[in-house]
Amino acid sequence: MGSETGHDRARIVGAAVVLAASAAGVTASLDSPRLLVACALAGLIAAAFGWAALKRLAHRPAPLPPDPPPAPRPELDAALEHAPLALWRLVAGGPPLALNAAARRLLAPGRAVEPAGLLALLEAPPGRRVVTLPTEHGQERAVLAVSALTVQGQAWRLAALAPIESELETETLAAWRQLVQVLTHEIMNSLTPIASLATSAPALLAAGEQGELEAALATLARRAAHLQGFVERYRSVSQPPAPTLADVALLPLLQAVQRLVEPAWAQAGGTVKVTVEPETLALRTDAAQLEQALINLAQNAFQACAGRAAPHLHIEAVLSRGARLRLRVSDNGPGVAPGLEGRIFTPFFTTRAGGSGLGLAVVRQLVHGLGGTVRYAKRPGGGACFLLTF
Numbered sequence: 178m179g180s181e182t183g184h185d186r187a188r189i190v191g192a193a194v195v196l197a198a199s200a201a202g203v204t205a206s207l208d209s210p211r212l213l214v215a216c217a218l219a220g221l222i223a224a225a226f227g228w229a230a231l232k233r234l235a236h237r238p239a240p241l242p243p244d245p246p247p248a249p250r251p252e253l254d255a256a257l258e259h260a261p262l263a264l265w266r267l268v269a270g271g272p273p274l275a276l277n278a279a280a281r282r283l284l285a286p287g288r289a290v291e292p293a294g295l296l297a298l299l300e301a302p303p304g305r306r307v308v309t310l311p312t313e314h315g316q317e318r319a320v321l322a323v324s325a326l327t328v329q330g331q332a333w334r335l336a337a338l339a340p341i342e343s344e345l346e347t348e349t350l351a352a353w354r355q356l357v358q359v360l361t362h363e364i365m366n367s368l369t370p371i372a373s374l375a376t377s378a379p380a381l382l383a384a385g386e387q388g389e390l391e392a393a394l395a396t397l398a399r400r401a402a403h404l405q406g407f408v409e410r411y412r413s414v415s416q417p418p419a420p421t422l423a424d425v426a427l428l429p430l431l432q433a434v435q436r437l438v439e440p441a442w443a444q445a446g447g448t449v450k451v452t453v454e455p456e457t458l459a460l461r462t463d464a465a466q467l468e469q470a471l472i473n474l475a476q477n478a479f480q481a482c483a484g485r486a487a488p489h490l491h492i493e494a495v496l497s498r499g500a501r502l503r504l505r506v507s508d509n510g511p512g513v514a515p516g517l518e519g520r521i522f523t524p525f526f527t528t529r530a531g532g533s534g535l536g537l538a539v540v541r542q543l544v545h546g547l548g549g550t551v552r553y554a555k556r557p558g559g560g561a562c563f564l565l566t567f
Contacts (some may be wrong), residue, residue, distance in 0.1 A: 265299055267334040273299050283338065288312050299323070299336040310340070317342040355523045367404040371397055417542045420463035427460055427494045427502075428453040434468055434492065438475040445479070447488030454495050460502055460567055462547050470543040470551075471506065473536045474563050478508035481561060485510065497566070504565035512561045518553055 257264070263280040265273040273296050275281045282288060289295045290311045298308050298321060305322040319340045326333050374393045381390040431451045439449045460467075475490055482488035489509045497503040513521055520526050524538040540563075544551045549567040556562045 261339070263338040265296075265336045265338075267299060267336060269332060272296070273336070280338070283310075299338075301336075303334070307341075308338075318345060352523065355520060355526065364404065364407070367400045367407070371400050371404075417539075417546050418466075420466050420546050422461050422463060422547075424459050424461050425464045425467070427458045427504075428456050430464055430468060431471070431492050431494060434471045434475065437472060438479070438490070441479060442488060442490060445482075445488055446486065447482065447490070449475075449490045450492070452491070452493035452495075454493070458494050458496070458502065462567070466543045466547060470540045470565070471504070473540045474506040477536045478506065478510060478561065481510035481512075482508055502567045504567075505562060506565070507556055507560060507562040509556075509558075509560040512555060512559060513553060521553060522551075 258277050260277050261279060262277075263283050264276040265280055266276055267273050275284065283295065284292045290313055295310060298310075301321060301323050303323050303325045305320060308319055308321045310317045310319055317340055319338050319342070322337045322339075324335050326335060374397050378390060378393050378397075381393060428451075431453060435449050435451045442449050471492065475492070478490050479488070482490075487509075491505070491507050493505045495503055495505070522537050522541045524535060541551050544565055547567070549565055552564045552566075554562045554564055
């Protein structure tokens, strides 16, 4: 009887009352007419309640059928099957399950040399990282992203693997091509006059042109010194010093940078602002190298804001999503010209007359050596913004 509904219980109770009242009336008829009448009235009242219960039971709506299972979505299944990322599902205690064709192809003959080693890479904690896959075509780099989720109370991990070797090769070749163009331009600017003057110097000596010869030799010395300085600057970019890491409070560090650069900005009628939220933010880094990177960015912003009526520099440190530290260096200058965003970090590339093209290249080297990244972003209100993320 434990499965009876409320309506069923009402029906049973009503019927029991009717039966009890009828039985009482029969018994009372053996004693006295007055008691018989009272029992009959009680039986009628009980019958009325029972009838009401039966009517409610008769008008009870039929139970709704169970919800149908979700309709199949063939377009979603097809999209998952042909997604360009290799996807696996990982459940504790079970082997990784390939979810699409890209994952199965990576494990097929002709791709991974050791499929078991590839599957072992998937057992990484949640996050994103670059891994190296030993394939039959050689070592290939790929981005591995692992995320944790709960499906119907069961803990899952979803792993996505995206080979990027071809894209990295293309980007590397483009970077080398840009660097060679800059190096060729800079070196040829010095070697061309050197070669010309070295050729004409013997003729000037034979002709007794003492003044012309001294001028030619002075030019030779000047261009040779310029070329030597260029090589030294190149060495500073290609061989950055190893960082010495320690826990560094950011507010004093940014205030020190502010004191160093503020006089030049104030002389130009500008301002420098520093913000650290919260003020207790700290970072494990090399204080000297991080300070040098920020000074380079401040100097780059100062040169970009030349001629502005009220130039402004803002250096701020905040916590971004994922508890990552973000340093933002922004100004109200003209920003980077469209189309040049991808070239500004190339060594010796510059759009400013007399510029060395090393400031931003050194910044990237230093920040990368400290375990961070630096990116350029446009400000909504105009100007340049460089984001350093650690």
